[in-house]
Amino acid sequence: MSYPETREDAAARFGTEAFYASLGRAFVAMCALIPVLFLIEALDIAIGRGRLDMAGGIIxxxxxGLDGVIFSPFLHASWDHLYGNAVPLILVGTFVLAAGTRRFIWSTLLIMLISGLGVWFIGDPDSVVVGASGVIFGYLGLLFARGFVERSWWNLGVAAFIGLLYWYQLYNVLPTDQPISWQGHLLGLIGGVIAAILFRRRPSRGAPALPDPTTPTLTDF
Structure with missing residues (x-):
């Protein structure tokens, strides 16, 4: 018996019209997020540099400082910090979101939780940690692991390409004397791998093909 391809299956298959449409929507959504981060940084400057960071960062x-697990990815220490995170966030976020909104949301929450709680437990108690870097490293780890877990050369190729673009940043998962939260980067990367395993796409058999063309096909949104 043959089964029709679901929308999710089509969107996950490289080269299909649904794939490119999903990728385009994800890109627009991630681009829309960046102005929000800039508005938050502008607000932080307007009310006094660092006040939002202290209130919403991980201490x-x-x-x-535990509430920073949720709020810190939306805060940045400076404009340069935000500029450095904006482009890679759009890149990796687009490919993660294109695979499905629900998986994107759950994966992001898990990465934030693992990275943020890890920083809170093992980070420097004299520091305030802010920034989306942990989430970015999490997305990179997710794409790389998804390539193996779902046997997707497309995801593996994307992760390798982005890794080549930002190879110099990968050293930031190791201990350093610089004011960088390597703990957040490393644990974000690990969180992404875990998310790829827990929220992997399982091939959908869909609904049986029916002879009546007017009968709607059940799909998983």
């Missing part, structure tokens, strides 16, 4: 080992 390791302190209960009043």
């Amino acid at each position: 390791p080992h302190r209960l009043d």
Whole structure:
């Protein structure tokens, strides 16, 4: 018995019209997120440099800094910090989101949780950690692991390409004397790998093909 291809299956297959449409929508959505981050940074400057960072950043080992697990990815220490994260966030975020909105949301939350809680537990207690870098490294780890988990050369190729573009940043997952949260980067990367395994796409058999062309086909949105 043959089964029709679901919308999700078509969007995951490189070269299909659904694939390119999904990629385009994801790119627009990620581009729309960046102005929000710039508005937040402008607000931080308007009310006093660093006030939002202190209020919403991760402060390791302190209960009043635990809410930063949720808020810190939306905050940045400076314009340069934000500029450095904006382009890679669009790139990796587009390919992660193109694979499905629900998987994107759950994967992002898991990456934020693992990266943020990890920083809170093992980070420098005299620091305030902000920035989307942990999420970016998480997306990169997710794409790379998804290539193996789902046997997708497309995801593997994308991760390798982005890794080549930003190879110099990969060293930031190792301990350093610079004011960089390598813990957040490393744990974000690990969180992305875990997300790729937990939220992997399972081939859908769809609904049986029916002889009546007027009968709607069930799909998984």
